[in-house]
Amino acid sequence: MSGELKKEQVLAIIKNKGNAKEKLLSILLAIQEASGWNYVDKEWAKLVATELEIPLTKVYDVLTFYAMFSTEPRGKYVIEICKSAPCHVAKADSAVQMFTEELGIKMGETTANNLFTLQYTSCFGACDLAPVVKIGEKVYGHLTREKVAEIIKTYREGSRCLK
Amino acid sequence: MMQNFAKVKKKVTVTIDGVQVTVPEDTTILEAAKKAGVIIPTLCHHPDLKPRATCRVCIVEVKGQRRFQTACNTPVGEGNEIFTNTKAVREARKTVLELILADHPQDCLKCVRNQKCELQKLAYDYQIREIPFTVSAKNLPLEDSNPAIVRDMNKCIKCGRCVEVCQEVQQVAAINTAHRSEEFCISTAFEEKLADSPCVYCGQCVAVCPVGALTEKNDTARVWAALDNPELHVVVQTAPAVRVALGEEFGMPPGSITTGKMVAALKRLGFAKVFDTNFTADLTILEEGQELLQRLQEGGTLPMITSCSPGWINYIEKFYPELLPHVSTCKSPQQMFGALAKTYYAQKANLAAEKIFVVSIMPCTAKKYECTRPEMRSSGYQDVDVVLTTRELAQMIKEASLDVDTLPEAEYDAPLGLSTGAAVIFGASGGVMEAALRTVYEVVTKQDLKDVDFKMVRGLEGIKEATVDLAGTKVKIAVANGLGNAKVLLEKIKAGECDYQFIEIMACPGGCIGGGGQPFGTTVAIKKKRLEALYEIDQGSEVRKSHENPAVTQLYDEFLKKILDHEAHELLHTYYSARKD
Amino acid sequence: MSKIMPLISANCGKISPASVEDYVRAGGFSGLQKALKMPPTQIINEVKKAKLRGRGGAGYPAGSKWQQLYEIKHFPKYIVCNADEGEPGTFKDKLLLEKDPLRVIEGMTIAGYVFNAHDGYIYIRGEYAALQDDFQAAIDSAVRAGYLGDKILGTDYSYHLHIMTGAGAYVCGENSAMLNSIEGKVGRPRVKPPHLAEVGLFQQPTLVNNVESFANIPTIMQIGGEKYLSYGTVDSGGTKLICLSGNVANPGVYEVPFGLTLRDLIYDEELGGGPSGQKKIKFFHLGGQSGPCGFLSQLDTPYCYQALRDKGLSVGSGAIVVMDESVCVIDYLKAVTEFFIHESCGKCTPCREGNKQIYALLDKFAQGTASKEDYALLQRLSTLLAKASFCGLGQAAATALSTCLKNLQAEFDAHIEGRCPAGVCFTKQESGEQ
Secondary structure, three states, rough: OOOOOOHHHHHHHHHOOOOOHHHHHHHHHHHHHOOOOOOOOOOHHHHHHHHHHOOOHHHHHHHOOOOOOHHHHHHHEEEEEEHHHHHOOOOOHHHHHHHHHHOOOOOOOOOOOOOOOEEEEEEOOOHOOOOOOOOOOOOOOOOOOOHHHHHHHHHOOOOOOOO | OOOOOOOOOEEEHHHHHHOOEEEEEOOOOHHHHOOOOOOOOOOOOOOOOOOOOOOOEEEEEEEOOOOOOEEEOEEEOOOOOOOOOOOOHHHHHHHHHHHHHOOOOOOOOHHHOOOOHHHHHHHOOOOOOOOOOOOOOOOOOOEEOOOOOOEEOOOOOOHHHHHHHHHHHOOOHHHHHHHHHHHHHEEEEHHHHHHOOOOOOOOOOHHHHOOOOEEOOOOOHHHHHHHHHHOOEEEEEEOOOOOOOHHHHHHHOOOOOOHHHHHHHHHHHHOOEEEEEEHHHHHHHHHHHHHHHHHHHHHHOOOOOOOOHHHHHHHEEEEEEHHHHHHHOOOHHHHHHHHHHHHHHHHHHHOOOOHHEEEEEOOOOOOHHHHOOOOOOOOOOOOOOEEEEEHHHHHHHHHHOOOOOOOOOOOOOOOOOOHHHHHHHHHHHHHHHHHHHHHHHHHHHHHOOOOOOOOHHHOOOEEEEEEEEEOOEEEEEEEOHHHHHHHHHHHHHHHHOOOOEEEEEEEOOOHHHHHOOOOOOHHHHHHHHHHHHHHHHHHHHOOOOOOOOOHHHHHHHHHOOOOOOOHHHHHHOOOOOOOOO | OOOOOOOOOOOOOOOOOHHHHHHHHHOOOOHHHHHHHOOOHHHHHHHHHHEEEEOOOOOOOOHHHHHHHOOOOOOEEEEEEEEEEOOOOOOHHHHHHHHOEEEEEEEHHHHHHHOOOOEEEEEEEEHHHHHHEEEEEHHHHHHHOOOOEEHHOOOOOOOEEEEEEOOOOOHHHHHHHHHHHOOOOOOOOOOOOOOOOOOHHHHHEEEEEEEHHHHHHHHHHHHHHHHHHHHOOOOOOOOOEEEEEEEEHHHHHHEEEOOOOOOHHOOOOOOOOOOOOOEEEEEEEOOOOOOEEEHHHHOOOEHHHHHHHHHOOOOOEEEEEEEEEEEHHHHHHHHHHHHHHHHOOOOOOOHHHHHHHHHHHHHHHHOOOOOOOHHHHHHHHHHHHHOOOHHHHHHHHHHHHHHHHOHHHHHHHHHOOOOOOOOOOOOOOOOOOO
16 A cells, blocks of 8 residues: 555655745645545655755654654545544534444544544534534534435545545 | 844843842853852753753742743843742642653663663652652663664653754754654654664764663673683773763763773773774874875875764765765774784784684764674774773773772783874864874974974864965865764865865764763763863873874884785775765 | 624625625725825734734734834744634634635735735644635735735735645644744744744744734724724723534624623523523633633623633633533543643643643543542642643643632542532442442
C-alpha cells in the first residue's frame, strides 16, 4: 500500500502550492490527499524536506504534531467522530456505536478492505448537529441508524468524492 | 527583528525577597536574584542556551501579576517586587517536581547519572519524599545502535536542551521535538536509528543533558577485560583536552592541570605504557604543514581544512561531500597514534601487532565512531581498539578506588609520550592553527620564530579570521568552532566567496575542551578555565614548536623516512567518502 | 420584542456569499469606503468608543490592541485573522466564513489600512477545509471588484489577503502558536517576551484578531463607535454571536445584544428553548472548554464581559454548552480534561503532566476509589495549571474543574462515598469495598 505517489507527482504538488517554507502544511495536506490512503510516506516527506530546504526532523515534527496527518496508511475514507464534551453530552457515543456496529471494527481500526478507518477527533465546529461525523471534508449531522447505513453504502459504492 | 532604539542600557531597581537590587534593564529575574543572594532553581535552563521556559521549575511571584513568572526568561521591570520563596511558590515548585518525577524512572541507584543528575539534585533540595501522582513507566527500548551515543528516552524530561544544541548551535538537526501531549518526545525523523540519521556523534546533546537520557556508549568493561587479559599488551594515549578537565570529576576546580596524576592513575590501572596523543599531534603538524605548503606551491585545492575532529569529518561527509577535496588527507592524531602503536612501537618493543591493544582517552564521543571506521586499519588490525571519554576514565579511576589527591605524579613513557607546547593546544579552538603556523612559519621563512604566540586565533568566538604574515608571504586563515559556524564558512567556500588558504574546524563549541565526552555541567565559564590551563601548559613547555620534538624527528629517521612519503602516506593519511543519502 | 439582533449576521443565508453585488446591495463595503477617507487614528478612536472586546475568547479590548500596535514604528506590519475556531461548542466563525466572507474581508482590509499593512493572512483551521476554496472565491471577487488587492478603490493603498491552513491543533488558536503555524512550523506557543505586537509574523509587528472581531469593524465604521456601544452594555459594546449546544432544545448560533441574562439565552423560546429532554438543566459551560462552568444560581447574571467576570464566569468564545441532570459532573470533567490532554502541545510540565494526572484522579472519582486527599490534589493541580502553565491553553485547562470543585463539591463528596447522582459512574460495591 505504501509508495503510491511517484516522485514527479510529489514535486508537482510542491510546485503547485508554492515552494516556500510557510507552505509546508498545505503541501503535506495535499500530498496526503493525493496518496489515496490518507497518509504521508517517509520518502515523500524526504522530498519535501529537500525541496523546501527544511531538515527532515522538522517535517516529521509537523507530521506528528498536527492531528490531521498520519505517517501510516489509513483507509480510503477516514470517518472522524467527535469526542469533545458538547458531543459527548449530546450522546456522541451513539455515533460511535452506530459506526462500529455497521462496519464491524473498533475505534482506531481500519476495515479489512482498507476502505474505512474509524477514529476519534476533537471538535470540528458542528456541535449543533450532534451526533455528528466528518468524512474527509464532509460533515454529516443528526445521525440516525438509517442515515449511517446510507452514508456507508454511498461510500462503498464510490459515488461520493471527497471534495 | 526587534527594533533597537539607540540603547544605552537603563538601570532598574527591584526588590527580591525584600532585598533591593539595581541591574541593567533587560536582566532576567534569574540573574537579578543572584545579586540578592538567591539562586533560583532551574532545570530546562542552560546558561549557554536560549531560555525555553518549559519546565516551570524557576517560577516566582511578582506582585501585581496573577500568574507566576518564569525567572529564566522574564526581564525585571522597574519597581517589581519579586518573591522567590513564598508558600505558594514552594508548593507550586514542589508540585512541578513531583509531576516530572511521576513521569520518570525511579531508579537513581542504578542510573548512569547517579550523583551527577540535575533532577536528582532538585528532588533532594526540595525534600521530595513521596510522589502523590500516578507513576507511569514507559518501557521504551534503549537506542544504542551506534558506537558513540546511547539514548534512553524513558529518562527524558523534555527540557529541550539537546534539540536547541542540535538544531540551532550545531545545525545538524538529527533530533527534534515530535508529537504532542503525552506523546511529546524528542526523536529522530521517523524514529530512525541515530546511525541512519544525520547525527555526526559530536555529543553536544550528551553534554547538555541534565539527566541520564543521553550518555556515551560505555566501553569501560572492554578496557577492564583487555587489562585483565595477560595475552595483551595494553597501551593508552591521552588527548590534550582531558588533562585540563579530568580534575573536575574529583572535585578540583575547573582548569586544574592534572597531567601527572592522570598518567599516574593510568599506570595504576594497569596500562603497560602510558603515551600521549600530543606526540602524534606534533606529527600531524609536520604532515599537515607540508601538505598545506604543497597545495600552496602546486596549486592544490584551497582552502585546505583540518581533519582532526571526527564530528566535523562526519559532518562534511554527510552535508557537504562535494567539498571533501578541501579536507587534509591527514588522519587525526588519535588514529595516527593507533597506526604507529601497532607498527613503529610494535617493532621497537619487539611485540606482535595483534598483541597490542590500543586505548585512547578522549574528550570526545565521535572518536568512538572514528576508531571503527573501516579505513582505520593501516596496521592490519583496528588501529585504535577502544575509545574512552574523560568521564569514563574517571569512572575507572573510581572503580579502582584510587585516591587522586595523594597520588604522586608520573611521567609519560617513551617513545610515544614526548610532546611540545604546540601539541597541547590542539585541545583549544585555534590550537591546531596556531601549532601549524609555528612550524609553517619556519619552513617558509627559514627563520627562527621568536614569538610563538598567535593570539588572534585563540578564544571562544565562533569564527576567527586573520591574515598571517610569513616574512612577506601572506596567508589568510580562518578558525571555526561549532558546526553552525563551520556551515557559514562552507557556504562561503561553495559560493566561491572566500579567499582563505587554511581553515581549522572543530565540531564542538570552544574546541575539544568543550567535547561531548567532557565532565557534565560544562559551561562557557568552565571552558574558559580549561583553555587557560592549556595555554599555561604551552607557556611552560620547554619546546613549543612541533618540528622541534626530538621523538618525532627520531620517528622519521628510524621509520617514516620522509614527510608525506610512502610510509607516512600508508599509515598517517586517509580518504573520505560522501555519506549524503 | 425579539431578543435576536442581527448586526453582523444579517446577511447569513440571505446573500450569495462570494457575490460582491449582493454584499454591496446589503450595505457592504460602505464601511471600507468611509474608512479610506479617515485618518487611522480616527478609526482607532471609533473602535475604542465602540468598546469592542476581542471575540475569540480572551476579550481583550480591540481599541487598546490597535492603539499599541499603531504606536510601534517598525514595518512591514501584518494583519492576521485567527480563524482557528477550535474551542469545542463554538461554531460561529464558521457561519461568518461560510455565509458572509466579504464582511470578514472588509474588516481585515480596514485594519490593514489603519496599520499601512500590505499583506493580511487568514489562518483557517484544517477542519474547515471545505470552506477554504469558497473563501478564496470571495477574495477573488473582491479583488476583481477593486475592494481588495492593488490600489483599492482607486486609492494608493494596496492590500493582499492570503489564506493559510491549519492541520488539526486546538493550540493553534493561541496567537503565537498560530503565527508559528502560518510560518510552516509546529504550532507550539512562543516564549514571551517579546510579544506579538513587536515580534509577530515573520518577526514583524502583527495584529491578530478573531473572525467575529473583524466582522464587527465594517459595522463600527458604518454606524460609529458610540452607536455600536449603545446596542450592548456600558462595558461591552455591540452584539455577540453565541453558540448553544448540548442538552438544549434549540442548538445553534444566535446574535444577541450584550445585557440579556443567561436565563434568557438558555431558556427563551427564541433562543435556547430550555432543556432538550425531560430532565432539568443541571449546569452549563461558558466560553468553551477553557471557560468556567456556571450553575443554576447564576442564571440571572447579565451576559456581558464585566458582569460575568464579577461572578467568576466569562464570555470567552460565546459558546454555551448546556448539561442536564443526566450528565455526571465527574464524567463531564473527564471529557473536558481528555480534550486538553489531546490538544496540549506537550512542552510545559504543568499542562503535559498536570492534565494527565488530573484525568487519573477524576477517574478515581469515577471508579469510586477517590479520597479527600485526591480532592485536595485536584485543587493543587488546578491552581498550578492556572498559575504556572506556559500558555493560555494550560492556564485555562483546569478552569472548568476549579469552578466545579468550588461550586459542586457535593458531587465530588458523593463520588468519594461511592454514589453517582446522575447514575453514570461505576459505584462502590455494597460489600464494604474501600
